[in-house]
Structure formats: structure tokens, C-alpha cells
Amino acid sequence: DTAVSQTPKYLVTQMGNDKSIKCEQNLGHDTMYWYKQDSKKFLKIMFSYNNKELIINETVPNRFSPKSPDKAHLNLHINSLELGDSAVYFCASSLPESTDTQYFGPGTRLTVL
């Protein structure tokens, strides 16, 4: 069984469009995350979210918004896509305790034309 899944795996779209990436985890975790891996393979946190709080990296444009319909899902909505948004986006989840590792999804490769 897949622990953390993301859809779609690939997403190609035009500048200015609005798109969403879905993430689901079946681990019963309380906390979920979105990361962006750029063309230089540098992985940066975008958001962390549990049922108590959303923490946003201050460098993330407000065109990006996480939406959590329930504890097992954290979707990423992106408005007015720009060329610089092209990257691989990873979802992850964990228990909030400091002892727990984060489990990553397979990634969504977004290409903005």
C-alpha cells in the first residue's frame, strides 16, 4: 500500500492557468507538508500543516495555497502560474513528535510553458 500518494505525477500547463496537486496519506499522520525541488535539485519547505496550525514559508508567493479537506489530505492550489513555478513538488507527512521521520510522496513534476 502506498503511504503518501500524489496526483498527477506530471502536469504541463500554460502560464496564467490555475492548477491543483492532490496529496493523500494513509499513515494516520497529523502533520503534512509541501516541498518544492527546483531545477538545481534544492529542496525547500513551502508549508507545514496540522489540524491546529498552518505554517507558511515567508518566501512562498500567495498564489500558492494549501487546502486540507480532512486529516489525510493536503492539496496544493496554484493560481496564475508562472514560468518560475516549474519544479517538482513533494508532499510529505509525519507525526508531530520530534522522534518521527517524514514520509515523502513520489513527487509531481510541474512544467509551465
Added chain:
Amino acid sequence: KQEVTQIPAALSVPEGENLVLNCSFTDSAIYNLQWFRQDPGKGLTSLLLIQSSQREQTSGRLNASLDKSSGRSTLYIAASQPGDSATYLCAVRGAGSYQLTFGKGTKLSVIP
């Protein structure tokens, strides 16, 4: 602001060799440090997690050490195999935070 640096950026070794990957971080106020493996086009797989109170963790041929006071960690891989070829990422979780700060990774190639 936490910064994580990994040296070297790339490493190529013959099969069977023992090797060490290095990671350094600027803020010693951490909860834990993790080593991940990323294969091309794939997600991240957690290899080892060291709590801030621990000095090392071992899993099979992998051994990770942590020196929090000096802001350093090493990942030791014994008897390397071609299947170990991947990018290895070091990440620290800051005290009071859920979030991980990653290094840029070391790309390892093990030559048969």
C-alpha cells in the same frame, strides 16, 4: 536562519569502497537530523534519523553520526555497492518547528 551544507556535491567511488558523506548546519538548536536517499525521478526515502540527544544511528551498512555542538553530521557507507548510487540528502528539524531544512545533497556514483 538555518543553513545546511553538504560536501562533496558529487562523489564517484569503485564498488566495495567505504565512504563518508558530510553535512554541516549553522544553528545547533535542532530536534533531529535525518539522512534521506533520492533516486532519479523518485521521491525521498528516509535512511536514518538521529535525535539531538543521540550521537549516532546505524542501519545495516549505514552509520550516521551527529555532533550537535559543532553543527556536523556524517553518513558512513560501508562496502559500497552499485545499488547505493543515488543522491543523499541531509535535513535538520529545528527546535520548535515541524519543518525540515535540507542541504543540496551529495550525488553518489558507485562504479562496478
